[in-house]
Amino acid sequence: xxxxxxxxxxxxxxxxxxxxxxxxxxxxxxxxxxxxxxxxxxxxxxxxxxxxxxxxxxxxxxxxxxxxxxxxxxxxxxxxxxxxxxxxxxxxxxxxxxxxxxxxxxxxxxxxxxxxxxxxxxxxxxxxxxxxxxxxxxxxxxxxxxxxxxxxxxxxxxxxxxxxxxxxxxxxxxxxxxxxxxxxxxxxxxxxxxxxxxxxxxxxxxxxxxxxxxxxxxxxxxxxxxxxxxxxxxxxxxxxxxxxxxxxxxxxxxxxxxxxxxxxxxxxxxxxxxxxxxxxxxxxxxxxxxxxxxxxxxxxxxxxxxxxxxxxxxxxxxxxxxxxxxxxxxxxxxxxxxxxxxxxxxxxxxxxxxxxxxxxxxxxxxxxxxxxxxxxxxxxxxxxxxxxxxxxxxxxxxxxxxxxxxxxxxxxxxxxxxxxxxxxxxxxxxxxxxxxxxxxxxxxxxxxxxxxxxxxxxxxxxxxxxxxxxxxxxxxxxxxxxxxxxxxxxxxxxxxxxxxxxxxxxxxxxxxxxxxxxxxxxxxxx
Amino acid sequence: xxxxxxxxxxxxxxxxxxxxxxxxxxxxxxxxxxxxxxxxxxxxxxxxxxxxxxxxxxxxxxxxxxxxxxxxxxxxxxxxxxxxxxxxxxxxxxxxxxxxxxxxxxxxxxxxxxxxxxxxxxxxxxxxxxxxxxxxxxxxxxxxxxxxxxxxxxxxxxxxxxxxxxxxxxxxxxxxxxxxxxxxxxxxxxxxxxxxxxxxxxxxxxxxxxxxxxxxxxxxxxxxxxxxxxxxxxxxxxxxxxxxxxxxxxxxxxxxxxxxxxxxxxxxxxxxxxxxxxxxxxxxxxxxxxxxxxxxxxxxxxxxxxxxxxxxxxxxxxxxxxxxxxxxxxxxxxxxxxxxxxxxxxxxxxxxxxxxxxxxxxxxxxxxxxx
Numbered sequence: 001x002x003x004x005x006x007x008x009x010x011x012x013x014x015x016x017x018x019x020x021x022x023x024x025x026x027x028x029x030x031x032x033x034x035x036x037x038x039x040x041x042x043x044x045x046x047x048x049x050x051x052x053x054x055x056x057x058x059x060x061x062x063x064x065x066x067x068x069x070x071x072x073x074x075x076x077x078x079x080x081x082x083x084x085x086x087x088x089x090x091x092x093x094x095x096x097x098x099x100x101x102x103x104x105x106x107x108x109x110x111x112x113x114x115x116x117x118x119x120x121x122x123x124x125x126x127x128x129x130x131x132x133x134x135x136x137x138x139x140x141x142x143x144x145x146x147x148x149x150x151x152x153x154x155x156x157x158x159x160x161x162x163x164x165x166x167x168x169x170x171x172x173x174x175x176x177x178x179x180x181x182x183x184x185x186x187x188x189x190x191x192x193x194x195x196x197x198x199x200x201x202x203x204x205x206x207x208x209x210x211x212x213x214x215x216x217x218x219x220x221x222x223x224x225x226x227x228x229x230x231x232x233x234x235x236x237x238x239x240x241x242x243x244x245x246x247x248x249x250x251x252x253x254x255x256x257x258x259x260x261x262x263x264x265x266x267x268x269x270x271x272x273x274x275x276x277x278x279x280x281x282x283x284x285x286x287x288x289x290x291x292x293x294x295x296x297x298x299x300x301x302x303x304x305x306x307x308x309x310x311x312x313x314x315x316x317x318x319x320x321x322x323x324x325x326x327x328x329x330x331x332x333x334x335x336x337x338x339x340x341x342x343x344x345x346x347x348x349x350x351x352x353x354x355x356x357x358x359x360x361x362x363x364x365x366x367x368x369x370x371x372x373x374x375x376x377x378x379x380x381x382x383x384x385x386x387x388x389x390x391x392x393x394x395x396x397x398x399x400x401x402x403x404x405x406x407x408x409x410x411x412x413x414x415x416x417x418x419x420x421x422x423x424x425x426x427x428x429x430x431x432x433x434x435x436x437x438x439x440x441x442x443x444x445x446x447x448x449x450x451x452x453x454x455x456x457x458x459x460x461x462x463x464x465x466x467x468x469x470x471x472x473x474x475x476x477x478x479x480x481x482x483x484x485x486x487x488x489x490x491x492x493x494x495x496x497x498x499x500x501x502x503x504x505x506x507x508x509x510x511x512x513x514x515x516x517x518x519x520x521x522x523x524x525x526x
Numbered sequence: 527x528x529x530x531x532x533x534x535x536x537x538x539x540x541x542x543x544x545x546x547x548x549x550x551x552x553x554x555x556x557x558x559x560x561x562x563x564x565x566x567x568x569x570x571x572x573x574x575x576x577x578x579x580x581x582x583x584x585x586x587x588x589x590x591x592x593x594x595x596x597x598x599x600x601x602x603x604x605x606x607x608x609x610x611x612x613x614x615x616x617x618x619x620x621x622x623x624x625x626x627x628x629x630x631x632x633x634x635x636x637x638x639x640x641x642x643x644x645x646x647x648x649x650x651x652x653x654x655x656x657x658x659x660x661x662x663x664x665x666x667x668x669x670x671x672x673x674x675x676x677x678x679x680x681x682x683x684x685x686x687x688x689x690x691x692x693x694x695x696x697x698x699x700x701x702x703x704x705x706x707x708x709x710x711x712x713x714x715x716x717x718x719x720x721x722x723x724x725x726x727x728x729x730x731x732x733x734x735x736x737x738x739x740x741x742x743x744x745x746x747x748x749x750x751x752x753x754x755x756x757x758x759x760x761x762x763x764x765x766x767x768x769x770x771x772x773x774x775x776x777x778x779x780x781x782x783x784x785x786x787x788x789x790x791x792x793x794x795x796x797x798x799x800x801x802x803x804x805x806x807x808x809x810x811x812x813x814x815x816x817x818x819x820x821x822x823x824x825x826x827x828x829x830x831x832x833x834x835x836x837x838x839x840x841x842x843x844x845x846x847x848x849x850x851x852x853x854x855x856x857x858x859x860x861x862x863x864x865x866x867x868x869x870x871x872x873x874x875x876x877x878x879x880x881x882x883x884x885x886x887x888x889x890x891x892x893x894x895x896x897x
Contacts, residue, residue, distance in 0.1 A: 003846075003847030003848045004666070004847075004848040004849075004850070007659055007662065007663055007847075007848060008663070008695075010659055011659055011660065011663060011695070011696050012657075013694045013695055013696070014649065014654055014660075014692070014694055014696060015643070015644075015654070015694050016694065017643070017693070017694035017695070021643050021644035021648060021649070021652075021692075021694075088594055096591075096594045096595060254764075254766070256763065256764070256767065286733050286789055287730075287731070287732065287733020287789070287792075288731075288733075288765045289731055289732055289733060289765045289766060289769065289789075289792050289795070290732075290733055290789050290791055290792055292764075292765060292766055293766075293791045293792065293794075293795050294791065297791070470631070475628070475631070476628060476630060476631035478630055478631075479627075479628040479629070479630060479631055
């Protein structure tokens with residue numbers, strides 16, 4: 001032991017223990033971006049302009065890019081305090097995706113949350129924000145609704161169109177494979193999105209795979225996550241662990257050669273192969289080196305000619321040419337016989353999606369979210385309550401106490417009066433709803449009828465029993481130990497009929513994902 | 527930089543107090559008073575604090591939304607289960623896990639570790655001069671801690687400079703056991719790729735089955751080389767590139783040295799790489815001690831069956847003057863680390879709660895009473 005003791009005595013301290021080790025980069029959260037007081041993050045990125053993101057949303061200022069044709073300032077109003085955030089619906093390589101309702105518009109969104117303090121992920125975020133800002137509302141691409149920064153969690157959230165169907169990877173897990181007519185129709189729409197990305201935005205997606213191809217219950221397929229993996233592949237983050245990955249990377253990418261739009265075509269071909277056959281064509285469980293070597297050395301995978309149509313085989317074979325220069329473009333693929341074959345066939349995508357995903361569970365989730373949303377507004381602060389007005393259309397009807405009220409103004413006035421009554425004599429506490437039972441069923445094609453019953457208790461916020469969807473900020477009922485019968489001050493029954501907001505008017509697409517209460521009936525027993 | 531704040535929702539919980547740091551809310555047990563934030567990353571946010579009951583300085587890590595990502599949640603749980611049993615001067619000590627207010631719905635986890643000043647990654651990339659004595663002492667502590675782990679059949683699987691914590695007086699402690707496994711884990715499908723790529727052993731890159739403690743030795747060799755050269759020795763951009771870098775430095779391998787590769791495609795690939803005579807470590811690190819070069823060469827051996835073991839490394843002439851086998855008892859407690867990879871969020875939360883009870887016997891008594 002004398003050798004060790006001698007060494008310890010000889011060692012010069014590395015730094016002053018009192019001052020600590022002053023590393024000027026990693027430990028400083030302000031390194032490489034501006035973090036001003038008040039929680040605003042200024043993301044600085046050469047050639048992309050400056051983006052301010054804070055709790056109030058995303059604002060693009062002062063574009064510096066030479067190829068930027070539109071220099072006008074763009075503001076997306078999407079603030080953290082205007083979000084009702086529900087449970088996670090998935091985890092990607094660098095983000096968590098949650099459902100949320102945007103309170104002012106009552107729109108259901110998908111929130112992608114990204115930890116901003118990792119340099120590589122910040123770059124991904126910039127890439128994605130740029131793509132999303134410049135490509136609003138194009139067929140085949142998920143719609144961007146804004147972004148904001150939440151100081152409490154230190155994350156940036158990107159608000160995206162909520163695709164209530166899920167992803168093609170989800171479908172494959174349950175359905176094993178997707179029929180050719182469905183694939184033809186879906187991939188036609190996806191090719192439009194990809195053609196737009198390549199031909200108009202000049203962007204390579206770089207992470208086309210079934211998990212990033214989403215569908216909604218209307219059967220519309222859309223590409224998401226563009227940019228998320230843009231810088232991930234060669235970043236330090238990639239040196240870290242990742243889970244369950246298979247690679248959709250093209251041969252030229254694996255060889256570290258220059259790659260461009262054809263790399264996305266390769267990935268699209270692999271995705272189509274997997275969706276059509278139900279199997280990823282390479283052996284994935286012998287490690288990443290083996291997988292890469294298969295892609296480089298083995299012949300390109302090809303569907304069995306006796307099991308798939310010649311058009312399907314031809315499409316896949318064209319996409320999976322090892323030579324990127326011989327792969328067709330997205331634009332060219334739109335004319336491929338596999339796509340044109342079913343162009344006039346009126347393929348029922350919506351029917352297919354609904355046959356795969358349990359519409360009942362989707363409806364239950366929707367009912368849970370909308371119910372929680374409504375009562376959080378009703379029992380919440382006055383400034384949020386004002387947004388309730390646009391939950392109703394001119395033809396909406398609210399029934400209470402034997403009277404019917406029609407239209408947003410009348411309904412809002414009536415509900416506000418009830419709300420004032422419930423404030424009662426216990427400030428700051430008041431009578432709040434405790435939802436004890438919730439039932440729902442379909443109403444018409446897209447609507448849902450919700451029947452709610454519960455109690456009034458004296459408290460400071462709305463509560464909901466049961467194991468349904470949880471919302472952030474609302475305590476779990478079981479944790480509170482409230483005995484409802486002993487605290488009950490009255491009971492209520494309420495029925496809602498909720499429909500997607502009607503697409504009538506100048507900007508129909510701006511209402512996608514929003515909901516309207518078309519009929520509401522309230523019964524209160526004191 | 528730590529600002530006392532009002533509790534969220536205006537509901538103050540007995541035994542807790544609240545601080546804001548770097549725009550993040552912390553809910554601390556009352557006995558912990560924050561000093562300053564010291565780090566943040568994907569793992570969470572860390573601040574130094576004082577335990578007022580013992581006047582001891584600690585590092586508190588807040589893992590925000592710990593169950594949001596199932597894989598990260600499993601890593602956290604695995605680390606907690608493991609650290610409870612590990613007691614060694616070269617392994618980071620987990621001193622406390624704060625009990626959350628709501629057992630069934632808590633989202634954040636607060637871990638209390640002994641406080642260290644920095645990590646080896648920071649030291650290596652700084653301009654701080656490191657003598658042969660420093661390298662020798664760092665390597666010795668790393669090997670001694672690793673011997674303790676391997677004696678309990680635990681593979682760390684993610685050794686890298688950032689996971690080695692350092693104090694001013696050069697004490698070193700191994701941390702981050704989120705990827706650790708027992709060597710005798712049942713052969714479950716490896717859906718995780720272990721070890722940060724630059725420190726990944728050839729047998730892992732080539733996906734050989736039945737890897738063992740030798741993967742950690744390879745990582746130690748990479749760290750040792752980085753101490754000597756002050757930059758990573760194999761900074762591969764992806765898996766195939768990683769292998770090329772390794773072959774370029776070690777030189778092309780003889781047939782008998784790649785017999786361990788059981789994947790024919792991978793073996794063929796290794797053979798297809800252009801011939802390389804290799805670069806002697808003495809040329810890469812001209813100022814290094816000759817014995818250090820010799821030990822490094824024995825660690826960075828392509829064939830894992832011919833790589834030096836931790837025990838042998840401690841007996842190597844470069845380490846032998848520091849090593850006393852009598853002062854290095856093995857870990858005695860058998861540890862069952864096998865967590866079902868399919869655990870759901872509720873079960874993970876419940877198991878994490880049970881880990882917390884080990885640090886709060888008084889709460890365990892209350893729970894027993896309730897049942």
